[in-house]
Amino acid sequence: MTTDDRPLNTVDALVQLSFLTQRVLAATGAEHELSVIQIRLLGILRDRPAAGMLDIGTHLGLDKSSMTGLVSRAEKRGLVLRTPSPHDGRAVLVSLTPVGRELTTRCTAEISHRITGLTERLTAAQRTQLTELATTLVRPGGDALIA
DSSP: OOGGGSOOOHHHHHHHHHHHHHHHHHHHHHHTTOOHHHHHHHHHHHTOSOEEHHHHHHHHTOOHHHHHHHHHHHHHTTSEEEEEOSSOTTOEEEEEOHHHHHHHHHHHHHHHHHHHHHTTTSOHHHHHHHHHHHHHHHSTTTTTTOO
């Protein structure tokens, strides 16, 4: 049994899987002149009509100034739009523009295709099990020990 044939422990397996996933995000982003963090921003906004800057920053682990720069760069490219919150005069909501939505749809399809390719060696049952386990880990509370 070679080093590459030995099973990984849970930590190493998850870290290596994270590296593979980050490579997929980075490659897809590079093809569209987007950073990984910009890809993540578009992904957050994909399923929402709008999101607050604070909520996005919390989700991405970014402080206010970093969020402002991230959103400003996306806004300059015509990908997002900032609007005042109707509920809080100090808050700003961020939403995808039609151009941003189209790019997000394209990137989502490309990322999905590449990630699906990573799981081709698994049986349908294994893919289902992987999805269920990953879902459990990423649900609220799964990151309680991070920080």
